[in-house]
Amino acid sequence: MAKTEAPSSYTEIDKPHDKCAVVGAISFKGRDVAKDIVVSLAALQHRGQDGTGIAVVRKAGEIGLYKKQGLVGNVFARHSVLTENNLFGFIGIGQNRYATAGSRGLESCLQPHVVEWEGRSLAVAHNGNIPNEILARIRKELPDNIPFKSNTDTEVLAWRIMFSKGDLWPEKIKNALSGIEGSYALTIATDNGELIGARDKYSIRPLVVGYTEDGMILASETRGLEHHMEKVNHWEEIKGGEMIIAANGNIDKIQFARRDRTARCIVEPVYFAFPTSRENGFDNSEIRRRMGMQLAEEFPIADRNTIVCGIPESGNHVAEGYAEKSGILYRSGLIHKDRYGAGIRTFIADTDEQRDSLLEYKFSISEGVRGKNLVLIDDSVIRSATSKRLVVALRKAGVLKVGLLSGSPPFVDICDLGIDIPDKEKLAAVYKKGEHYKERKMTDIAKRIGLDYIRYLSLDGLVKAIGRKKEDLCTHCLTHEHPIFDAKTVVDKTNCFVTI
The missing domain is CATH 3.40.50.2020 (Rossmann fold)
Structure with a gap:
């Protein structure tokens, strides 16, 4: 023919691109979850192709990190990558990143971000965006001597958690997210042996949890759970303003922000999410x-x-x-x-x-x-x-x-x-x-x-x-109706890679 x-x-260069996929996994029995994280990241490759990374919590509470530009199948093509980098742990998170214009080639912007301060550490992966004027405000509230390694909103969030009030990580995370307007689906691994997922109060960015016999798996969408279905007993969405905490054999939820309304991204089912x-x-x-x-x-x-x-x-x-x-x-x-x-x-x-x-x-x-x-x-x-x-x-x-x-509409x-x-x-x-x-x-x-x-x-x-319902969806790109800011608010609509 x-x-x-x-x-x-x-x-699909004429299409909108989601900036990230996030995953997380924990085994209460101490089973290594690094391979589970890589498998979920590979399944969510469509949500970000510029680079990928994982962070695992080892039994001593130390956090191991590996991230590199490229597709998941290339970055982790050799099984020895996990061994060579000592990426074995019973808790871990991961992220695939879609880079925006002008920020490609910056490995410092890849996630997860691991932050350490005075003997404490945590790893954070983020899908979403904190608008620039809000991000500028919360960055100014941080100490001047923070050793930033990137110009991403994710690292700002991680340091905000580190310096927020509270002795326990869930308390610090709740306080850190209080008052922050924007979109986020977060997976967090702490040195204290906790896997935590959190979703913005509007449910703009997606996050689901699959419950397994020995723990749980977090993912941006159910595609990230598909290859673990023999382990997953059931799954559900993390609700807007909800935090889920898995540690020491227990899984708890707390509502850290009041949900006045939802504003799910209308483009997720149109194009982003896997069929x-x-x-x-x-x-x-x-x-x-x-x-x-x-x-x-x-x-x-x-x-x-x-x-x-x-x-x-x-x-x-x-x-x-x-x-x-x-x-x-x-x-x-x-x-x-x-x-x-x-x-x-x-x-x-x-x-x-x-x-x-x-x-x-x-x-x-x-x-x-x-x-x-x-x-x-x-x-x-x-x-x-x-x-x-x-x-x-x-x-x-x-x-x-x-x-x-x-x-879809124009x-x-x-x-x-x-x-x-x-x-x-x-x-x-x-x-x-x-x-x-x-x-x-x-x-x-x-x-x-x-x-x-x-x-x-x-x-x-x-x-x-x-x-x-129409009122439960964010239609800003189709109608100019912003779910957070009113029409009179001037918003700096650039991208998540801020320059402050």
Whole structure:
């Protein structure tokens, strides 16, 4: 079969990126958990690819640390890595990091962070973000002689815990998190033999716990528990404002912050979370399929000669739902993503220009598209660089008409709560006029991408597919409605790698 090559990327460069995955594990029987942590990190690779690390508590209370740039499978490819670095312990935490522009290549920013002071130590891993003006305030409250090793909010949080009031670690953590606004899912290992998980009061970033016969496992999503299911008796979400503490054979929970409302990140089920991870009683693949069904209700296609095709990989489940509901023919094999570009990946590119140059990695397009009308379906349309080049290639391959349906509304704002969404002026749905941003018309977006038309699922349709109440979701990137700051508050929306 002849093929036309279309530029693509090995990773989803037009998508938002979650900045981290966190995990933790404890064995009350003294079993080594380092391998369990590595397995969970590998399962959560989709949440961060720049670097990975683990910290373990040895029986003497000493904390061992190893972190390095690269994918989990490469960093821990040799079994001897754990032995050579004496990474054996009955408690441990880990993190995968997604780097934001300008911060790649800084191993000091990798997590976990281990802080030590006057004979006490703890390790902290963090998924989320503390907005810059809040972070600046809490950093000023710390002593001047702290030996910072990075410019991350995670290390600031770790030192805040160290210097907070209290003799016991849970008390210090509770006091440290009191009054902090932002998003965080934390896994913490202490020199006193405790594994602690904590989640912000809004439940913005996810965190789940799996209970095992000899302890517990923490993970950003249930995908991180899947390879331990023979050990996990049951699992549940950590609630907003809740802390879970495992130590000395006991597991306790405390509510350290009052939950006035929840503001779960709406992008988690749309794109971030692994298809088999559970959300509100459903696999995320089912939620995405329902997004497609909602699209079919809102934008039915009358032309029965049209073929539905998902943009791989993230659009496939949405496309399946659309085809099921609409009765339009679905073809999954017309566009294939090249999986052999792993040696040079787009996440290492600091600038949009570098990302776009790496689009030379290919989509393979079947000759079966010639003479067809296609409706491309994706879960979201953010920057549109991939879509634009894909449409050019489809036209060259002989496609007569190309439309694009998005399983989420237009992205109109960036995020300061833990999601790496591009600069506002890079978003496909907005443009800058003078000092203000305005939303583009659908016809203008379609023209810029080279499409015959583009349509977006409504916010109500997306909320219905997810199965939660709109007021329980953070929709800031879609509506400008911030869950923490009101419209009059000026927020420095840069990224989690602050310069103070």
